[in-house]
Amino acid sequence: MSAAGEKDYQASPSPRLAPGAGRVVGQRVTRLEDAPLVRGDGMFAADVSFPRQLAMRVVRSPIAHGRLLSIDTAAARALPGVHAVWTAADVADIPPIPFRATKVRGLEPYCQPILAAGRVRYAGEPLAVVFADDAYLAEDAADLVVPDIEELPPVLDATAEPAEFLPGHSTEPTVVRKEYGDVAAAFRDAHAIVELALSVGRHSGVPLETRGAIARYDASRDLLELHGAAKKQHWNRDEIARLLGRPPAGVHLFEGHVGGGFGVRGELYPEDLLVCLAALRLRRPVKWIEDRREHMVATNHSRQQHHRIRAAVDGQGRLLAIDDVFFHDQGGYVRTHGARVVDLAAGMLPGPYRLPAYRVAGHFRLTNKTPAATYRAPGRFETTFVRERVMDAIAARLGLDRVEVRRRNLVTPAEMPHARPLDTLGTAVVLDSGDYPGLLDTALDRFGWTALQADLARRRGAGECVGAGIGFFVEKSGLGPSDGVRIAVDKTGGVELISGAASVGQGVETVLAQICAEALGIDYRRVRVVRGRTDRIEFGNGAHASRVTVMSGSATYRAALAVRAMALETAAGLLQAAASELSIVDGHVVRLADPGAPLMPLGEVARHMGPDSALMVGRTPGLSAERWFHSAHMTYPYGVHLAVVRIDRGTGEVRVERYLVANDIGRAINPMLVEGQLAGGFVQGLGGALFEEFRYDETGQPLSTTFADYLIPTLAEVPPLDLIVSEQAPSPLNPLGVKGAGEGGTNGVGAAIASAVDDALRRPGAVVSLPILPRTVHALLRT
Amino acid sequence: MSAEPVRTVAFGVNGETREATIPVRRTLGDVLRHDFGLTGTHLGCEHGVCGACTVLLDGRAVRACLMLAVQAEGHEIRTVEGLADAAGALHPLQQAFCDHHGLQCGFCTPGMLTTLVEFLADCPDPTAAQVRVAISGNLCRCTGYESIVAAVLDAAARMRAA
Numbered sequence: 001m002s003a004a005g006e007k008d009y010q011a012s013p014s015p016r017l018a019p020g021a022g023r024v025v026g027q028r029v030t031r032l033e034d035a036p037l038v039r040g041d042g043m044f045a046a047d048v049s050f051p052r053q054l055a056m057r058v059v060r061s062p063i064a065h066g067r068l069l070s071i072d073t074a075a076a077r078a079l080p081g082v083h084a085v086w087t088a089a090d091v092a093d094i095p096p097i098p099f100r101a102t103k104v105r106g107l108e109p110y111c112q113p114i115l116a117a118g119r120v121r122y123a124g125e126p127l128a129v130v131f132a133d134d135a136y137l138a139e140d141a142a143d144l145v146v147p148d149i150e151e152l153p154p155v156l157d158a159t160a161e162p163a164e165f166l167p168g169h170s171t172e173p174t175v176v177r178k179e180y181g182d183v184a185a186a187f188r189d190a191h192a193i194v195e196l197a198l199s200v201g202r203h204s205g206v207p208l209e210t211r212g213a214i215a216r217y218d219a220s221r222d223l224l225e226l227h228g229a230a231k232k233q234h235w236n237r238d239e240i241a242r243l244l245g246r247p248p249a250g251v252h253l254f255e256g257h258v259g260g261g262f263g264v265r266g267e268l269y270p271e272d273l274l275v276c277l278a279a280l281r282l283r284r285p286v287k288w289i290e291d292r293r294e295h296m297v298a299t300n301h302s303r304q305q306h307h308r309i310r311a312a313v314d315g316q317g318r319l320l321a322i323d324d325v326f327f328h329d330q331g332g333y334v335r336t337h338g339a340r341v342v343d344l345a346a347g348m349l350p351g352p353y354r355l356p357a358y359r360v361a362g363h364f365r366l367t368n369k370t371p372a373a374t375y376r377a378p379g380r381f382e383t384t385f386v387r388e389r390v391m392d393a394i395a396a397r398l399g400l401d402r403v404e405v406r407r408r409n410l411v412t413p414a415e416m417p418h419a420r421p422l423d424t425l426g427t428a429v430v431l432d433s434g435d436y437p438g439l440l441d442t443a444l445d446r447f448g449w450t451a452l453q454a455d456l457a458r459r460r461g462a463g464e465c466v467g468a469g470i471g472f473f474v475e476k477s478g479l480g481p482s483d484g485v486r487i488a489v490d491k492t493g494g495v496e497l498i499s500g501a502a503s504v505g506q507g508v509e510t511v512l513a514q515i516c517a518e519a520l521g522i523d524y525r526r527v528r529v530v531r532g533r534t535d536r537i538e539f540g541n542g543a544h545a546s547r548v549t550v551m552s553g554s555a556t557y558r559a560a561l562a563v564r565a566m567a568l569e570t571a572a573g574l575l576q577a578a579a580s581e582l583s584i585v586d587g588h589v590v591r592l593a594d595p596g597a598p599l600m601p602l603g604e605v606a607r608h609m610g611p612d613s614a615l616m617v618g619r620t621p622g623l624s625a626e627r628w629f630h631s632a633h634m635t636y637p638y639g640v641h642l643a644v645v646r647i648d649r650g651t652g653e654v655r656v657e658r659y660l661v662a663n664d665i666g667r668a669i670n671p672m673l674v675e676g677q678l679a680g681g682f683v684q685g686l687g688g689a690l691f692e693e694f695r696y697d698e699t700g701q702p703l704s705t706t707f708a709d710y711l712i713p714t715l716a717e718v719p720p721l722d723l724i725v726s727e728q729a730p731s732p733l734n735p736l737g738v739k740g741a742g743e744g745g746t747n748g749v750g751a752a753i754a755s756a757v758d759d760a761l762r763r764p765g766a767v768v769s770l771p772i773l774p775r776t777v778h779a780l781l782r783t
Numbered sequence: 784m785s786a787e788p789v790r791t792v793a794f795g796v797n798g799e800t801r802e803a804t805i806p807v808r809r810t811l812g813d814v815l816r817h818d819f820g821l822t823g824t825h826l827g828c829e830h831g832v833c834g835a836c837t838v839l840l841d842g843r844a845v846r847a848c849l850m851l852a853v854q855a856e857g858h859e860i861r862t863v864e865g866l867a868d869a870a871g872a873l874h875p876l877q878q879a880f881c882d883h884h885g886l887q888c889g890f891c892t893p894g895m896l897t898t899l900v901e902f903l904a905d906c907p908d909p910t911a912a913q914v915r916v917a918i919s920g921n922l923c924r925c926t927g928y929e930s931i932v933a934a935v936l937d938a939a940a941r942m943r944a945a
Contacts, residue, residue, distance in 0.1 A: 030881050037889030038877040040823015040863035044890060047822035080786070136808065208827045208835060208924045209890040259825075259890030260924050292828040505888025505925060672884045679927030680887060707832035707922065715928040716919045745927075 014558050014735045017518070019667075025518040025736075028672035031510040032525065033503075036257075043256035045212025045228030050285035053214070054083055056275055057138035058288070059128040059145040060297065061120040064156075064700025065368040066149040068120050071128055075144040081133040082141045083282060086274075088117035094277060095243055097268055099338040100235055103426055104174045109166055110366060112333035114270040114277075120149055121332030122370050123702055124297025126270050131278055131286065154368035154700035158329035159306050162365060171366040173334065176342045180421035181357025186321030190312035194393040199769040200382045200750065202304035202329065203692035205375045205684075206712060207504075209259020210295045215275040216285035222250055226276055229253040231266020231502050233532055234540040239268055240276055251276075255532025261504025262684070263374035264300040266542065267336045271298075296705045301694055302375030304329035305345065307386045317398045317405045321357035322390070324349060328364050331371040339364045340425070341372070344379030344476075347424025351387050351474045352436050352638055353409040358422070368700045374544075376684055377743040380475060381750055385770060388471045388751035396764035402755065403444065406472055410436040417732075425479055425545075431636045433729040434664060440472065443640040443662035443724060452644065456759075465647040465781075466657075469756025471748035474638045475663075477740025478550030478733070480631035483541055485555040487516060487563050488624035491610070493587050493603030495520070495527045497559075500540020501552040502532040506742065507673045508548050512556050514669055515736065519560035520567075521584030522602065546637075546740025549669060554629035554734040562625035567605045570615065570623070574608060575599055635731040637739040639663035639724075641748035645756040652778030654690055654757055655719075662724035663744035667737045674725050674741045681745025682721060687713045688746075689753040690771050794855040796821065797865030803852070811855055812836045812847035815862060823863040823893050827922070834921035837894035838862050844901045863893035866900065875945070876900065876938040885934035887925035895921050895931060903939055911936060 021027060036042050059071075073085040096111035116125050128145050132138035155163050155171055162172040187193060212228040224246065229236060233253040241251040258265065271288050278286040290298065307326040313319055328342045342362040350358055375381075395405040411418045411431060418431040444450075452468055459466050486498040497516050501508055513527035530536050531543075541551065564584060571589040572579040583590055588598030589605060606623040608615055642660040647653070661678050668674040691711040695703040704710040730737025754767040757777065766780050793802040796819060803818045812829075815821045815838070827835035829848045836847040839861040866874040876896050879885065886892045895918060902909070902917040909917070914935045915928075923931065 031884070033889070034881040034886060035873075037886055037892055038863075038873065038880050038896065039867060040821070040893050042823070042889055044822075044825065046816070046826065049817075136806065206924065207888070207890075208833060208922060209825070209888070210827075257890075258888060259827075260888045262924070292830065292833075505890070507887065676884045676887055676926060676930060679929060680925045681927075683927040684924070706830055707828050708830070712922050712924065714919050714922060715915050715932070718928050721927065721929060 015561070016735045016737065017557060019730065022518045024514045024524050025669050027670065029510070029514065029524060029670060031507050032513055033507060033509055044209055044259055045214065045256065046289045048214045048227045048256060049287065050214065050216050053285035053287045054131045054133065054282065055135040055138040056278060056286050056288040057130045057135070057142040058126045058271060058294065059130065059142045060294065061116060061123055061125040061127050061147070061149065063120055063149045063151055064123045065154040066120050066151045068116055068118055068127065069148040069150055072146040073128060076130055076141040079137070079141045079144065081137045082130060084131045085128060085141070085145065086115065087128045088113065088115040091115050091277065094273060097270060097335065098239055099334060099336045104339045107173050107334045107338055109169050110173050110334040112270060112335060112371065114273050122368050123700060124370055125332060129274050131282060135289070156367055156369065156696060156700055158327040158365040158367055165366055172363055174339055174364050176339055176346050176362040176364060177360065178346050178422055179359040181321065183321045183323055183357045183359040186357045187312045187323065190320055191315040192397050193310055193312050194390060194397055195310045196389055196393055197308050197768060198386050198389055199306045200303050200385060201693040201769065201771050202301050203688050203694060204300060204302040205260070205262025205264040206710065207260030207262055207265055210290035210292060211265060211269065211271070211299055212289040213272045213275045214285065214287040215279035217279045217283065219283070224251045224276055224280060225254060226272065227254045227256065229255045229266065229532065230258045230504055231261055231544055232542040233502060233534050234500060234542065236268045236272065237534045240273060243273060244276060244280065252535040255502055258504045261543065262376045263302065263378060263544070265504065266502065267300065267373060292707065293705045296710060297370050297702050300335060300373040301331060301370045302341070302372050302378065303382060303688065304372065305382050309386055309390060311390045311394060313394050317394050317400050317408055319353055319355050319409050322350065322355060324360045326362050328362055329369065329372065330364060330366050331369040332366065333371045335371045335373050337373040341374055341378045344424055345383045347422055347429055348380050348474065348476060349383040349387055350420065351384060352411055352472050354411055369696060376681060377475065377747040380473065380743065380747045381685065381688060384471055384473045384748050385750035385754060389754060392755050392758060393765055402470060407437060407440065410440065412437060427632065427634055430633055431474065432633065432731050432733055434636070434638050435728050436638060438728060439638065439662055439664055439726055440640055442726070443642060443660060446722065446724060447642045447660045449642065465649055465760050467645055467756045467759025469643045469645070469752045469754065469759055471641040471751030471755060473641070473744065473748040474636050475546065475740065475744050475747055476634045476636050477546035478631060478635045479545045479547050480551065482628055482630045483551040483555045484539060484626060484628040485552060485559045486537065486624065486626040487559045488622060489563060489602055489606040491603050491607045493526060493601050495522060496530065497527050497556060498530045498537050499552050500537050501548045502543035504543050506677065508543060511549055511669045511673065512552060515553050515556045516560045519557050520564050522587040526587065546742040549738050550635060550734055550740055551629055551631065553669065553736055553738060555627055557735050558627035558629060559625050562627055563623060566625065567602060567623055570609055571600055571605050629734065631733060633733055635733045635739045637663060637665045637741065637744050639744050639748065641752035643752040643756040645753060645760055647757065647760050647777060649781055652774035652781060654772055654777060656686065656753065658720045660722040660724070661745050662726060663741065664726035664729050665741045666730040666739040667727050668725050669738065671725055675723050677741045678723050678745035679721055681743060682749060683713050683718055685746040685749025686717065688770060689750045693771050790853055792853050792856045794857060795859035797861055805852055807851065807853050809852050810848055811850040811852045814852035815847060821862050821864050825890050825893055827890065832922070834898060835891050835894040837897045837921070839897050839901060842901060842904065844898050861897070863896055866896060875941040876935070879934040879938035879941065883930050883934035883937060885926065885931040891921060891923045895923070899935055903942060907939060907943055909939055
């Protein structure tokens with residue numbers, strides 16, 4: 001890195017990208033990612049194979065809770081083609097899976113061992129692993145492994161009194177509490193108090209590609225490689241190295257194509273460590289590909305919470321205080337996220353409203369189900385449903401219009417930035433910018449809300465069961481603290497952008513290439529983006545929490561500006577001009593006075609900056625720069641969801657007739673990709689609102705283990721969707737003005753559809769749980 | 784392995800005759816992927832619901848996860864790798880998927896494309912409603928589907944004009 005670069009490492013204020021669409025930024029350019037994917041040339045986890053590889057198959061607990069007395073592996077070991085069968089005793093030297101994303105102490109006893117030892121805590125927990133010549137044989141052998149488990153009564157209700165997890169440790173490791181203002185006084189002086197009990201069902205990301213992990217050990221270089229990685233390569237690399245007793249530089253992770261992440265993929269799971277350990281011990285590559293049934297019981301679940309919430313309001317329907325007690329159903333172990341979802345739920349529940357006093361207690365409780373963690377809009381899908389149910393209840397109690405109650409409580413632009421005496425993810429909650437009432441009006445107007453009410457009244461008069469609903473949300477994005485990007489221009493004018501970000505399929509490469517191209521003055525198709533690899537860059541934060549465009553995007557912008565400045569300085573010397581008179585257009589140096597006349601291609605400038613160039617004697621060669629972006633605060637996108645539903649009185653089925661998502665994200669780097677995020681996110685929210693649920697029987701047996709039982713929305717369920725990608729409130733916290741766009745499509749769906757179902761039923765408060773199933777609605781129609 | 788019954792099968796794949804000696808229980812999806820190296824056909828659920836593994840058997844869409852490879856004996860299989868023309872130019876559906884952002888992670892895409900090749904052969908001038916029915920049996924977890932519908936309508940128009 002140059003001396004200038006080192007100085008720049010101190011987070012100096014960087015110039016902001018000018019508002020409005022640029023040549024590349026703000027344009028609906030097609031994706032760099034697409035060509036191999038549409039040709040079938042992708043490299044997903046299951047597509048990675050190495051010579052001499054063994055297949056790993058996991059033997060999973062058939063029981064939700066019990067004492068693991070013994071495991072008979074003799075028959076499996078005897079099967080020809082089986083190389084090893086391991087149980088907990090074989091991996092006793094490997095510590096349990098650690099967590100990264102929590103400040104809560106004392107969770108260590110609840111971490112998951114890579115193979116169950118002594119106890120089984122959910123149906124699907126890994127008990128043993130089989131290594132065989134191919135996947136069919138490994139599965140045959142796994143069927144021959146016989147565990148002896150003494151069943152114990154399962155804990156299946158997180159609202160019940162905590163039980164014993166281990167001697168001295170209850171099934172409630174912590175209660176996340178946050179509070180500000182005089183809550184007691186607010187309730188004492190309130191004009192009215194509304195009180196609701198609300199539940200969100202257990203569902204999750206369920207990407208279409210199941211997980212996979214392929215490890216190989218190269219003894220010639222003493223290097224362990226893990227392929228099929230995603231989301232958090234660097235943290236996972238460091239932890240795998242630590243747990244296996246290797247230096248981090250002796251372990252590298254590689255992300256290929258990723259078939260959807262949504263929060264669940266790329267966390268460190270037992271299988272990741274097992275394949276690594278096996279590659280080291282067996283000295284052969286080891287491949288594990290999760291099957292769909294396994295996925296439904298092994299990969300993180302999410303969402304399941306029960307809230308008991310009270311709100312105090314004045315005579316105008318203005319919030320005075322909220323007091324919420326909720327129970328978070330964590331499942332059998334605490335995984336990598338620790339108590340993050342509880343913390344997010346507690347910190348984000350107030351949403352877009354002015355709230356003078358607030359108290360929340362989030363009971364983090366273990367049950368005998370698949371462990372839970374984050375899923376797109378974690379803690380927000382849940383609490384937006386809860387908070388917006390409260391707003392509807394206030395409207396009903398005070399006889400006010402649902403929209404008007406929200407309008408009276410929304411934080412106004414004059415109050416921005418709006419600091420709450422609250423924290424989440426270790427950062428103070430400061431709503432950085434926004435025009436909440438403005439976007440509400442825009443959305444209502446676009447949806448034709450006023451005329452819609454008359455139309456719905458007419459249809460009800462004709463016997464239809466129809467209604468409209470609303471949900472307002474605040475998202476969070478751009479979690480710091482830092483991300484770095486290295487950009488280098490080669491002699492042909494090609495650009496390599498190396499980032500510590502990852503991609504779970506959303507278009508990270510295209511977006512970073514667009515930002516780079518805009519700042520540098522080149523064609524975005526000349527930018528090759530490297531991501532998801534630990535062997536090309538020392539640090540990285542991967543892809544999660546709607547942070548890549550904010551953090552890695554800003555670092556890209558800074559690095560590209562630095563490269564541009566270096567190029568112009570060099571070109572100025574070669575062209576006998578002042579750098580200030582030059583620019584770069586379409587990959588060529590030009591004079592500002594005559595931008596249509598290319599003077600020198602960028603690759604030529606790079607050639608003059610090579611190690612053999614006389615110009616570089618005494619200097620660090622290369623037309624390249626590394627820059628970092630640091631952020632102490634998150635940036636908060638926001639938006640409105642509006643829905644129209646029709647209920648079939650015969651079956652109780654809820655059909656969404658049309659829907660609108662309005663989301664202010666400050667700036668859309670690629671509006672087409674933002675719309676894709678909102679549309680796809682909406683359909684996932686629709687699943688959680690109406691269809692998707694991991695159900696269990698009374699013994700803790702999972703009932704939703706196929707796509708016939710766990711209902712992901714198909715095209716037949718998707719209504720016409722209108723999208724407003726608003727750029728009214730650029731974030732002041734980064735040079736691009738961007739806010740994350742990954743989760744706003746999902747966040748408000750449960751809230752808006754619940755509101756619409758109430759409206760159709762003409763029964764405010766009728767919906768108290770998600771998903772809103774036909775049998776529930778059917779019962780409501782008959783009571 | 785030696786105890787497993789094996790059989791030599793031959794069938795067409797993307798215009799070439801391919802032969803393999805395989806255990807009879809091996810699925811078509813696994814043979815395409817592992818024995819022939821055609822990993823563009825993706826396995827998303829292995830129980831016939833998601834549609835990611837859809838390939839064309841004599842022009843008809845079938846789920847490669849639900850079919851044994853030995854059942855393909857003598858038939859002609861077309862996979863996503865066989866959609867671009869001999870010179871490598873994208874099939875109009877592939878191009879339209881790129882143009883309309885009809886894919887994000889791309890995992891479901893091969894099955895969508897093969898399903899739609901069959902559909903447009905049967906129905907070259909479809910309505911949006913017909914397109915929606917045609918791919919209602921293919922799961923996509925990323926796009927929300929509507930961009931795919933737009934891509935199909937555009938591709939159909941391009942193919943009619945060609």
